[in-house]
Amino acid sequence: MRIGLAANRLHHASEDAALFRWLRACESGIRELQLELHAVGRTHDAIAAAGMLGGHRGLRRYPYGRDGGLMKLVAEVVGLDDGDGNRNRTLDGAIYLIDPVDPSSTFPEAVALKRQCVIHGKPFVSTVASACAWIEQERVLAGFAPDPGADRHFDYSSQTLALIAHDAMKPTMLEFAATHFDQLSCFAQRIGTGTTGERLNELAWSRGWPAGSPWVHRYQSGPLGGDAQIADRVLERRCQRVVFFEDPHVARQHEADIQLLERAVTTVTDDAVCATSPAMATRWMQAVTKRRALRAL
Template sequence: MKRFGLVANRLHRQDADGALAGWARACDAGIRALGLGLHAVGGTYDALERLKLLSDYPPLARLPSGVEGGVMRLASRITGGLAPGDELDGVIYLVDPVDPSSLYPETQALKRQCVIHGKPFISTAAGAAEWIGVELVHAKKGGAELAGAIEGRTVALIAHDALKRRMVDFASAHFDLLSRFATRVGTGTTGGLLNDLAWSRGWPAGKPWVNRYLSGPMGGDAQIAELVLDRRCDKVIFFEDPHVARQHEADIQLLERAVSAATHDTTCFNSPVTAERWAAAVTA
């Protein structure tokens, strides 16, 4: 049985029309079909109980609230935890970009550990719904609608220096899948490498496979963030290197926070392992 941490910032959990409630209603059947273990931090668990969502579902467990260390415990359990049975397979964290807790050290550490260990850190309502579909496909219990969520869409392909070759390898392995998107965008160097790949694969010479923006340090992340805010970019595949201090960290956070602001429209994957699992589900 898969086990996920579950957190929602106050904006997303405070009423019956919030992102948490919408996700729980839309994915109730899928969550139950998977028997997905959900380890919800206090306020998130309490909101589900108050709204009578996921009622009578034993795999939903309550952790302490954030101020009592709930998010810190999730970070530990992403790494394996302290005892057999503690380990989590990923985290759904519905982020409000203007909630200061989204920048607390424990939240940043939780995301970083997910990236390091190749586990999904899902930060939007759209991503949380999509990921239930991914898990249903891998469990052979549904999720077929994933394949129809590509045509007419735009995907951003971004990678830090140490992972640019990994991005090229990912694009090569899933070239036909990524070519089904209406548009691909990327930051400068990564976009250039991906265009070279596409031309070597027979993509029309001189026609960009990826529309290139500036390099990340020169503002490319900010440019793609604006596309996300304008609802002109639906998916971000961002291979982050969690081991290197980056001078343009603020730009990276800007892009991630733009994705969170477009919570109902945009999804984001932060690691090659997570992106590979998504691609395998879509092409299953």
């Protein structure tokens, strides 16, 4: 598996920076998966200077961001061929540890990296918690035994889950919730924005959830500030996981509110996990089911 890797300057500026916290927690999993990490120049150099991933053949260096390194990751998420029709320059997703106050996190190539991952159904991972959970997810799906050190990312009995979908993605969200209703019901609480929450509650009641008891606690609709309300819960660490089915093809009047929620998630990078596409969320659910079965043995 080939994954693009980048981290804003703050996240590799000190010994305990986010990039290194992730690598210390997941280096063994990276090696087990034989993961290829195609790292933008400064991120690669920071890993090498720290003496991490020593001898790992899958660590590849790309140009500095200012020289087009992040742009190359975007193109390879889409997929490139070698001139002979062989798509051998294709990434399977991207890990981009974002510092929300770093101006480069809003550069076109940074925004495009996420957008193309969503469009092509590939993982886009932007926090330490998401990166740790993703490595464990892929380990379990590859047949490795669950890592007890990752249990906190899969203990949903005390966590809150946000379920959000743009208009064109609401049917997909309902299908996702119906398919994985039992697993999603294991969360201590589910929250959502107005219309999505209303439809999810109707689904839950049709599935036997106690009538009159909301399966999803509803906030305002997105255009009226629901995204901002949920962002506040994320910042207060009262919402640990966000499933946000975005429609990358439509400009929205409340785009700033959507970006605010995304920035909140990356602000609490060690505590918030976010899935941005149906493909990413479905693979997470597959891992949850398999991991629970393995832990029960």
